[in-house]
Amino acid sequence: MSQINRIKGGLIDRSQSLDFTFNGKTMQGHAGDTLASALLANGQVLVGRSFKYHRPRGIFTAGSEEPNALVQLRTGAAQEPNTRATVAELFDGLAATSQNHRGPLGFDMMAVTDLLSPFLSAGFYYKTFMWPKAFWEKLYEPAIRHSAGLGRLSMQEDPDTYDKGFLHCDLLVIGAGPSGLVAALAAARSGARVILADEDFAPGGRLNAETLEVDGMAGADWAAQTVAELASMDNVRLMTRTTIYGAYDHGIYGALERRTDHLPGAGGKPRQILWRIYSKRAVLAAGAIERPIAFGNNDRPGIMLAGAVRTYVNRYGVTPGQRVAVLTNNDDGWRTAADLAAKGVEVRAIIDTRDAPAVCDVPGARHVRGAGVVDTSGRSALKRITLTDGQMIDVDCLAVSGGWNPAVHLTCHQRGRPVWNDDISAFVPGRDLPQGMVVAGAANGQLTLAAALAEGREAANAQVKDLGFTASRKAAPKAEDEAYEGAPKWHIASGKTRAWVDLQNDVTVKDIKQSHQEGFRSVEHLKRYTTTGMATDQGKTSNIPAMAIMAECSGKSIPETGTTIFRPPYTPIPIGALAGRARGTDFRPYRLTPSHEWAKANGATFIEVGNWLRAQWFVKGSEAGWRDSVDREVLNTRQSVGICDVTTLGKIDVQGKDAAEFLNKVYANGFAKLAVGRVRYGIMLREDGICYEDGTTARMGENHFVMTTTTANAVLVFRRMEFARQCLWPDMDVHLISTTDAWAQFAVAGPNARKLLSKIVDDTQDMSNEGFPFMACGEITVCGGTPARLFRISFSGELAYEIAVPARYGNSMIEALVKAGEEFDAAPYGLEALGVMRIEKGHAAGNELDGRITAHNLGMGRMVSSKKDCIGKTLSERPEMNREDAEKMVGFRPVDRSQKLIAGSHFINKGDEANMANDQGWMTSVAYSPSLEHSIGLGFIKSGDTRMGEIVRAVSPVHNIEMEVEIVSAHFIDPEGERLRA
Amino acid sequence: MIIDHPLLGPRDAAEFIYLGDAALIDRPDWQDEDAADKFYEYGYLRDNIAGKMQELWYHEQGDRSWLVVTRDTLTHEITDVEMARNVARARGRSK
């Protein structure tokens, strides 16, 4: 098949021929073609099957509003379903296939559904597949899913990359048609920073599709000249292939730029970029979208919107048919006939629903006044139309114009409602526009070229003046006010023949009437019941006709029937573009501890803790499972010495004359009297009295404290402390800065910790128990002068220190520690061993501080000072939170020591039924204690502190397991704390 | 949304953390006779207005300042942005 429908003219580059395939058949087009124009040039009228009835369908529009011509583009992993052929730019090697049919496109086995259509009316699925309920999941849904749906995913990973970005401008001009071009130029000449975006690859809008003149030259030439001028200006960013898909708060717009979709390959660059555009002002010049007229069998391939026919003829040099008729209710439709005739295409008839004289002279065309089309024939392509008076005309293309709807979509994204304009029988933008937006041209209901140009200029000038720029005095270019009058006609009575309103969702006039009869009176209900206006085109050609037919049913006017507003996105956005770079390991940033490289080289298994990667355990020798490593690490630490990177704990530098007093406010216990050179453990409450955080704070100087927070709460604690210092006690001299990443901090724990550290710490520091006792801190030097901080604190319960060096030395520091510890068999330990040891020692952690726990529950009620105010103090004193029989944190061990405790188990007294009424508490943390050689647990149980030795049942209905456990002290190891003071 | 920071100019709301009613500045005195009731109201009975409201926003990905933003919760229109520290002082908070 050659390009049998290619005619002269157009904006294509005939010197560049491009090969492409459709359903495997090789065809040719030219640079500047869309897939749709190239298919039409090749006489390929049938391009797909409809969603529900599998009716043969052709190309209906020439833009992003296309409901029918959805194809799969490309092959393999790059295959993309539901691509509109009307906006897919042709490139050499493009491979497209049609969708939604079984067997060949010309003989779709699913077309049998069309014969069943009397049964498949509105609400069919809702009514039919209700019962029996059990059939839904196994039978109905899979069958429906298989027969419905449009394209198919490749089910492979998307090989393309996507990016995001941020742009800023004084004025965003949305749409590069006549009013948009004038607006951009006017604003640019004033010196404002302008972004001009258009979804098309060729700016110009309708100027490229019409034969109208601007300033005495062809409209397309004027557009090209204007674009060239804009492109030469530094303050203009011209963005073609860019859809402004959403209008958000305060002048923010979402834009999708298609960078490489028009190329055979992306060349390693992002295929698409999702931009967030910050605009001070915007001019919406999105144009208008033509609407169809519904009549019998109006969905056959070859039936097309009249404006689209002009686009193919004038812009692409393609005629959609050889024998054409025009059906119109307005003057604009006549221009299609005139343009076709001017190109030598046979126009057989102009059927005007108005009983009015001819608008212009179209050689060879019959003018049928006050008539309509009631039926058509031709199985896979239009062959004949039947008029209201019964006469039949053989045509292969019918151009339909039902008037134009301003593209008001973006005006609605901030809940703005369009208003009805009787002059053009269409909705135009209402007054509640998104902040900073004005609308110009056809989008504002100005349907003539001269008016669009004038309004584009005025809109831009007003906007830039508002921003303090001096508007350009240059007049708008000159053009004619072409004829556009029309009389509304939404559908033509066609007896029992089906007349389509929504081609994409196969919704007919009858469906709308029926849903009205069934009581769906609101436009929103109509939409959901019939599905009209849904899917990829979002009803761009069908919403208003559907509403008009509904208005007819109810005997109301269209504005009385309601308006439908639009949500983002204007056209579909690929999920890949929304994801951007956030895929795989780039899903989120990760934080590495200073000793990460060393840990990686020394058998560490890592676990994500927030954004941190922490060593979970270190595999040594022949250790087969994680327990082997963790048990060894625990025993090694308790028997000799272990080393753990604890850098992830939050560190906050607190300085100021009021720092001590400030800490008194944010910690429940007192800090004001903490001596310089000492560390104290503290708990923090929320204002409602719940304990949410614990940690230690060291006093490095009179006005200088170093706070440690839990890893998980580092950001939250900082935020709340900033709140306290700025909003609650604004006159306190206190300053906060995070130093979490600045210091590499290592716990060195175990009986040999002091001996090990003495080899690292410079001699100037007295490391004796008297010289540096439990809870001491100090600024010291290590390894011959490197500054460091030493804290004698212990999470493990052993003689332990935490030593911090500037992070740049972190990796070297752990090497030094391990080397210095060789004689003691010092070994690193990971997060799991840390967890085991803190359970053995009875320290609360995240599992315990779950947002419901008070200091009273933790057995730390007396820590909440009664002598001073602190955040959470007053509400923590509520009686209900201080009951005698409140759950208290204690330890648990299985009566049968071989049993494994289960976290989340609930405690039930012996003899009681296991139900919520008898609930005594719950188990929060469990571990196998290699020191005790059995399972141990922490948990909360009513009056736990007075029930030592009692046996209760730990019940886990989830696991269907229960066991007897003994209530014991939470301090399984060294309850007197002798080791850590050693 | 965009918050026009009094010192830094317009910044994307994505840089901020939202807290809620600016009445949270007015923390009761713990030594008041009816401190318990007042803290109860402070903690639990805050307003959630459909309309113009003073809210606390924290510029976490910025200068770490707490701001009092006057925002219409129906339209998102922001009519005033102040440093919360100044607001707190104006409301009589000190040490």
Added chain:
Amino acid sequence: MPDFTLISAPPLAGYDRSFGDIQLIAPTDLAIVSIALPLGGEDAAKKAIKTAFGIALPEVGMSNVAKDKTSSIMRLAVDQAFVLFPSATPDAEPQIAAKLKGAAYTTDQTDGWCALQISGPGARRALERICPVDLHPNAFAVNAVARTVMEHMGAIVARTGEDTFLLLSASSSAKSFLHAVEVSAQNAT
């Protein structure tokens, strides 16, 4: 005397790479010390800064190069500024504290941050992929500073030249930050 020596290994040490018209370099030995202005002692602190560096404390969102060109001060908040200067030794904070003679609170931030300098005609083109702040020459003057977020990571961007920007981000996520900037540079060339 201990037998061990610690070796300095900052996360991006030695990084230097070009992407078309975009150059990315990790500055070596860039020391950072934060200054907090005491409440009520702001004037004294400002005076001490003037004495120590020969320049006034910049406005919030601006930076300034010290009179002797050996350091620069960026003002990040009402009561907070960073001093940046070359220093290979881990004593940056005492150096600044000595200069300010107790008129302000100082904290060593050197190891808390990683630094990348991005320069060249394409620098803005790369940064617009990750930086929400407007870096247009008219909106972001030479010496302007902004603390913001890039690819979920807190970051400071400072314009240090016509087409040169200094980026700071947390040192623990230095690799992710470098990756984000590299991908931006790659994508924008």
